Each structure stands twice: as structure tokens, then as C-alpha cells.
Amino acid sequence: MSKIIAMAGKGGVGKTTVSALVTRYFSKHENCPLLAIDADPNSNLGETLGLEIEKTVGDIRENFMKDPQGVPSGMDKILYLEMLMNQVLIEHSTFDLLVMGRQEGQGCYCMVNNILNRFTEELEANYKYLLVDNEAGMEHLSRRSSGKVDILLMVTDYALRGLRAVGRINEMLGDLKLTVKQKGLIVNRAPETLSKAFLDEVERIGVPIVCTIPDDNNLLEFDMEQRSLLELDNDSPAVVAVDQMMEKVRPLID
Ligand SMILES: Nc1ncnc2c1ncn2[C@@H]1O[C@H](COP(=O)(O)OP(=O)(O)OP(=O)(O)O)[C@@H](O)[C@H]1O
Ligand SMILES: [Mg+2]
Structure with a gap:
């Protein structure tokens, strides 16, 4: 069964950036077929990946x-429907991408949803890893029939507000039809030393920090130039941080 890595966190904290860097990590490793799923209705993971x-x-x-x-x-x-679904899958040389797009409007979507969900799940079975870039509410994850996530990476910026949003997501997990096997906290745009107030709140929430990502000017530059994050240098600070995290995370889920 494929291993599912999913992102969560409030708006704008860096979920898509981290998703792109995780995709980049897998695309540099052999024998790691990855399906990246953009489950955010304002989908921009594809853009980030060029x-x-x-x-x-x-x-x-x-x-x-x-x-x-x-x-x-x-x-x-x-x-x-199956034929149309095959047209939606974007095949890159080192990974594939499926963009979920807008959420459903009014009406009874059960039949079409059931068919599309079944295709998605059949498709997913072909990959060793799935990476899901979620919208803040994680609707997509909670609707999946398999209901399993191998590791939920909760992203926050270096602010108590972002961290508390993670705390709320963490509390909400119990209400979702979802088994989350492991959880990890990613502190994005973090200074070298985290303050005591921040660390106290991390401890209260109870999700271990698996990665701190510094501010990386290259990300800003690439965003402005609309360049793919796949082209970032290996020694770009955010790339180094996410690569190190993935080396720690992979043995936990494999
Ligand atoms: N470590 C970093 N250093 C510098 N800029 C960053 C860093 N992380 C993210 N950014 C920038 O912050 C912005 C928001 O990041 P991103 O789109 O990844 O957030 P998000 O959580 O996916 O947002 P949304 O909730 O809207 O989907 C982007 O312009 C991105 O380039
Ligand atoms: Mg995003």
C-alpha cells in the first residue's frame, strides 16, 4: 500500500512550498515513484513545480x-470518466501530479464522486508514496475511503497564531474519519533559536518538531520569477532543511 504524507496548517504558512520540496526530494531519489496530489481548490502546487x-x-x-x-x-x-481522469494526470519524468481542483457545487454528486474516488484510489495504488498538499480544512483527506495517513506534517510559521492553528487541527483529527499514524511539526521561516514561549506551546500541543526551515530568499526569488522549485540549488537553505527532514521521516513510514 502506498505511504501517504499529508500537509496541514493554516493559510500561507508554507504547505505548498514544503510539498514542492518533498516532491523535489523524492524526484532526486531512485525507486521512489511519487504521486503528488494538490487537494487545495486554489491549486498552485503545479505552478510551484513548473x-x-x-x-x-x-x-x-x-x-x-x-x-x-x-x-x-x-x-x-x-x-x-476513466478516460477523462487519465487526461487529468500530469506525468513528469520523476513524479506524477493530480490536481483535485474546485470543490463540488450544489446537487447530488454521489455517483460521480464514487466513480472518481474509485479511480483515484486505483491510480494511487501504482505509487510507493503519495504526497497530499491540503487546504486548511483537510476536507479531501477526510473524504477518502481509505482514511489513513502515514505521516501528517503540520506546518506553522514562527508565530503563536500559526502554532495554535496546528493545535486546533490536532484536536480536530479525532473527529475526522482518519487514522493518522505519525505526526510531525514543521516550523517554517524559523530563526536559529526558538523562543521559550514558542517551545512551551509546542510542548503543550504535543506534536514533535521534525523540521525547522529558515527564511530562504531563493524561494522569494523563484516565486517572483515563476520558476520551478525543482530547479533550486541543493544547498538552498529550505532544500537542505526538507532533505534532512525526509531522511528522518522515511524510515518512520517505510
Ligand atoms: N522558508 C521560506 N522562506 C521564504 N519564503 C517562504 C518560505 N516558505 C514559504 N515562503 C513563501 O511564502 C509564501 C506562502 O507559501 P505557500 O504558498 O507555500 O503557503 P501555503 O501554506 O501553501 O499557502 P495557502 O494556504 O495559501 O495554500 C510563498 O510566496 C512562498 O514562496
Ligand atoms: Mg498552498
């Missing part, structure tokens, strides 16, 4: 719901 997104799973769902009779004549609707 990939162009034309269509999302959400587009398939909405188009199908708008015109359920639009299935080409003589074609079974399940086969038709």
Missing part, C-alpha cells in the same frame, strides 16, 4: 454533472 495545469478532477466532475448525457454515444459512462 507544471501547467489544464484540467482538474473538479472540472471533470462539474462538466459531467452539467451534462450527464454528454457521454459519447455507445460509450459506457464509467469508461468515459
Whole structure:
């Protein structure tokens, strides 16, 4: 079964950046087939990885719901949806990307959702690792029928507000239909030494810090130049931090 690494954290703290750097890590290692899933309706993981997104799973769902009779004549609707799903998968030389896109509108989506979820799960089985870049509410994760995450990486910036958001997500996990095997805290844009107040709050929340990422000017530069984070130098501070984290995390989930 594939190992699932998922991101959580409040808006803007660096979930997509870390997701891109984890994808980068796997793409530099052999025998690590990875499916990256962008589960944020404002999807931008693809952009961060320099990939162009034309269509999302959400587009398939909405188009199908708008015109359920639009299935080409003589074609079974399940086969038709499967064909469309294959068009949505973006294949890169070292990993693949699936963009979930917009969330569903009004109406009964059960049938189409069931079919699409089944395809997604069949597709996922082909990969050793799945990486899920989530929206803050983690709707996508809670809707999965498999309901398992091997490690939930909770990202915060160096601020008590970000950290408390992680605390709330951590408390909410019990209400979700989700088994989270391991949890790790990532402190993004962190100074060299974390303050006592911050560390006390970390301890109260009870999720161990697995990574501290310093401010990395290259990220800003790449963002402005719309360059893929896959092209960052190996010694860029954020890359070094995430690579070190992954070396620690992989044995925990393998
Ligand atoms: N360590 C860092 N150093 C410098 N800039 C950073 C760092 N981490 C993230 N950023 C920048 O912060 C911004 C927000 O990061 P990102 O998009 O990864 O956050 P997010 O949690 O995915 O946001 P959202 O909730 O909107 O999806 C980006 O412009 C990114 O380049
Ligand atoms: Mg994001």
C-alpha cells in the first residue's frame, strides 16, 4: 500500500512550498515513484513545480454533472470518466501530479464522486508514496475511503497564531474519519533559536518538531520569477532543511 504524507496548517504558512520540496526530494531519489496530489481548490502546487495545469478532477466532475448525457454515444459512462481522469494526470519524468481542483457545487454528486474516488484510489495504488498538499480544512483527506495517513506534517510559521492553528487541527483529527499514524511539526521561516514561549506551546500541543526551515530568499526569488522549485540549488537553505527532514521521516513510514 502506498505511504501517504499529508500537509496541514493554516493559510500561507508554507504547505505548498514544503510539498514542492518533498516532491523535489523524492524526484532526486531512485525507486521512489511519487504521486503528488494538490487537494487545495486554489491549486498552485503545479505552478510551484513548473507544471501547467489544464484540467482538474473538479472540472471533470462539474462538466459531467452539467451534462450527464454528454457521454459519447455507445460509450459506457464509467469508461468515459476513466478516460477523462487519465487526461487529468500530469506525468513528469520523476513524479506524477493530480490536481483535485474546485470543490463540488450544489446537487447530488454521489455517483460521480464514487466513480472518481474509485479511480483515484486505483491510480494511487501504482505509487510507493503519495504526497497530499491540503487546504486548511483537510476536507479531501477526510473524504477518502481509505482514511489513513502515514505521516501528517503540520506546518506553522514562527508565530503563536500559526502554532495554535496546528493545535486546533490536532484536536480536530479525532473527529475526522482518519487514522493518522505519525505526526510531525514543521516550523517554517524559523530563526536559529526558538523562543521559550514558542517551545512551551509546542510542548503543550504535543506534536514533535521534525523540521525547522529558515527564511530562504531563493524561494522569494523563484516565486517572483515563476520558476520551478525543482530547479533550486541543493544547498538552498529550505532544500537542505526538507532533505534532512525526509531522511528522518522515511524510515518512520517505510
Ligand atoms: N522558508 C521560506 N522562506 C521564504 N519564503 C517562504 C518560505 N516558505 C514559504 N515562503 C513563501 O511564502 C509564501 C506562502 O507559501 P505557500 O504558498 O507555500 O503557503 P501555503 O501554506 O501553501 O499557502 P495557502 O494556504 O495559501 O495554500 C510563498 O510566496 C512562498 O514562496
Ligand atoms: Mg498552498
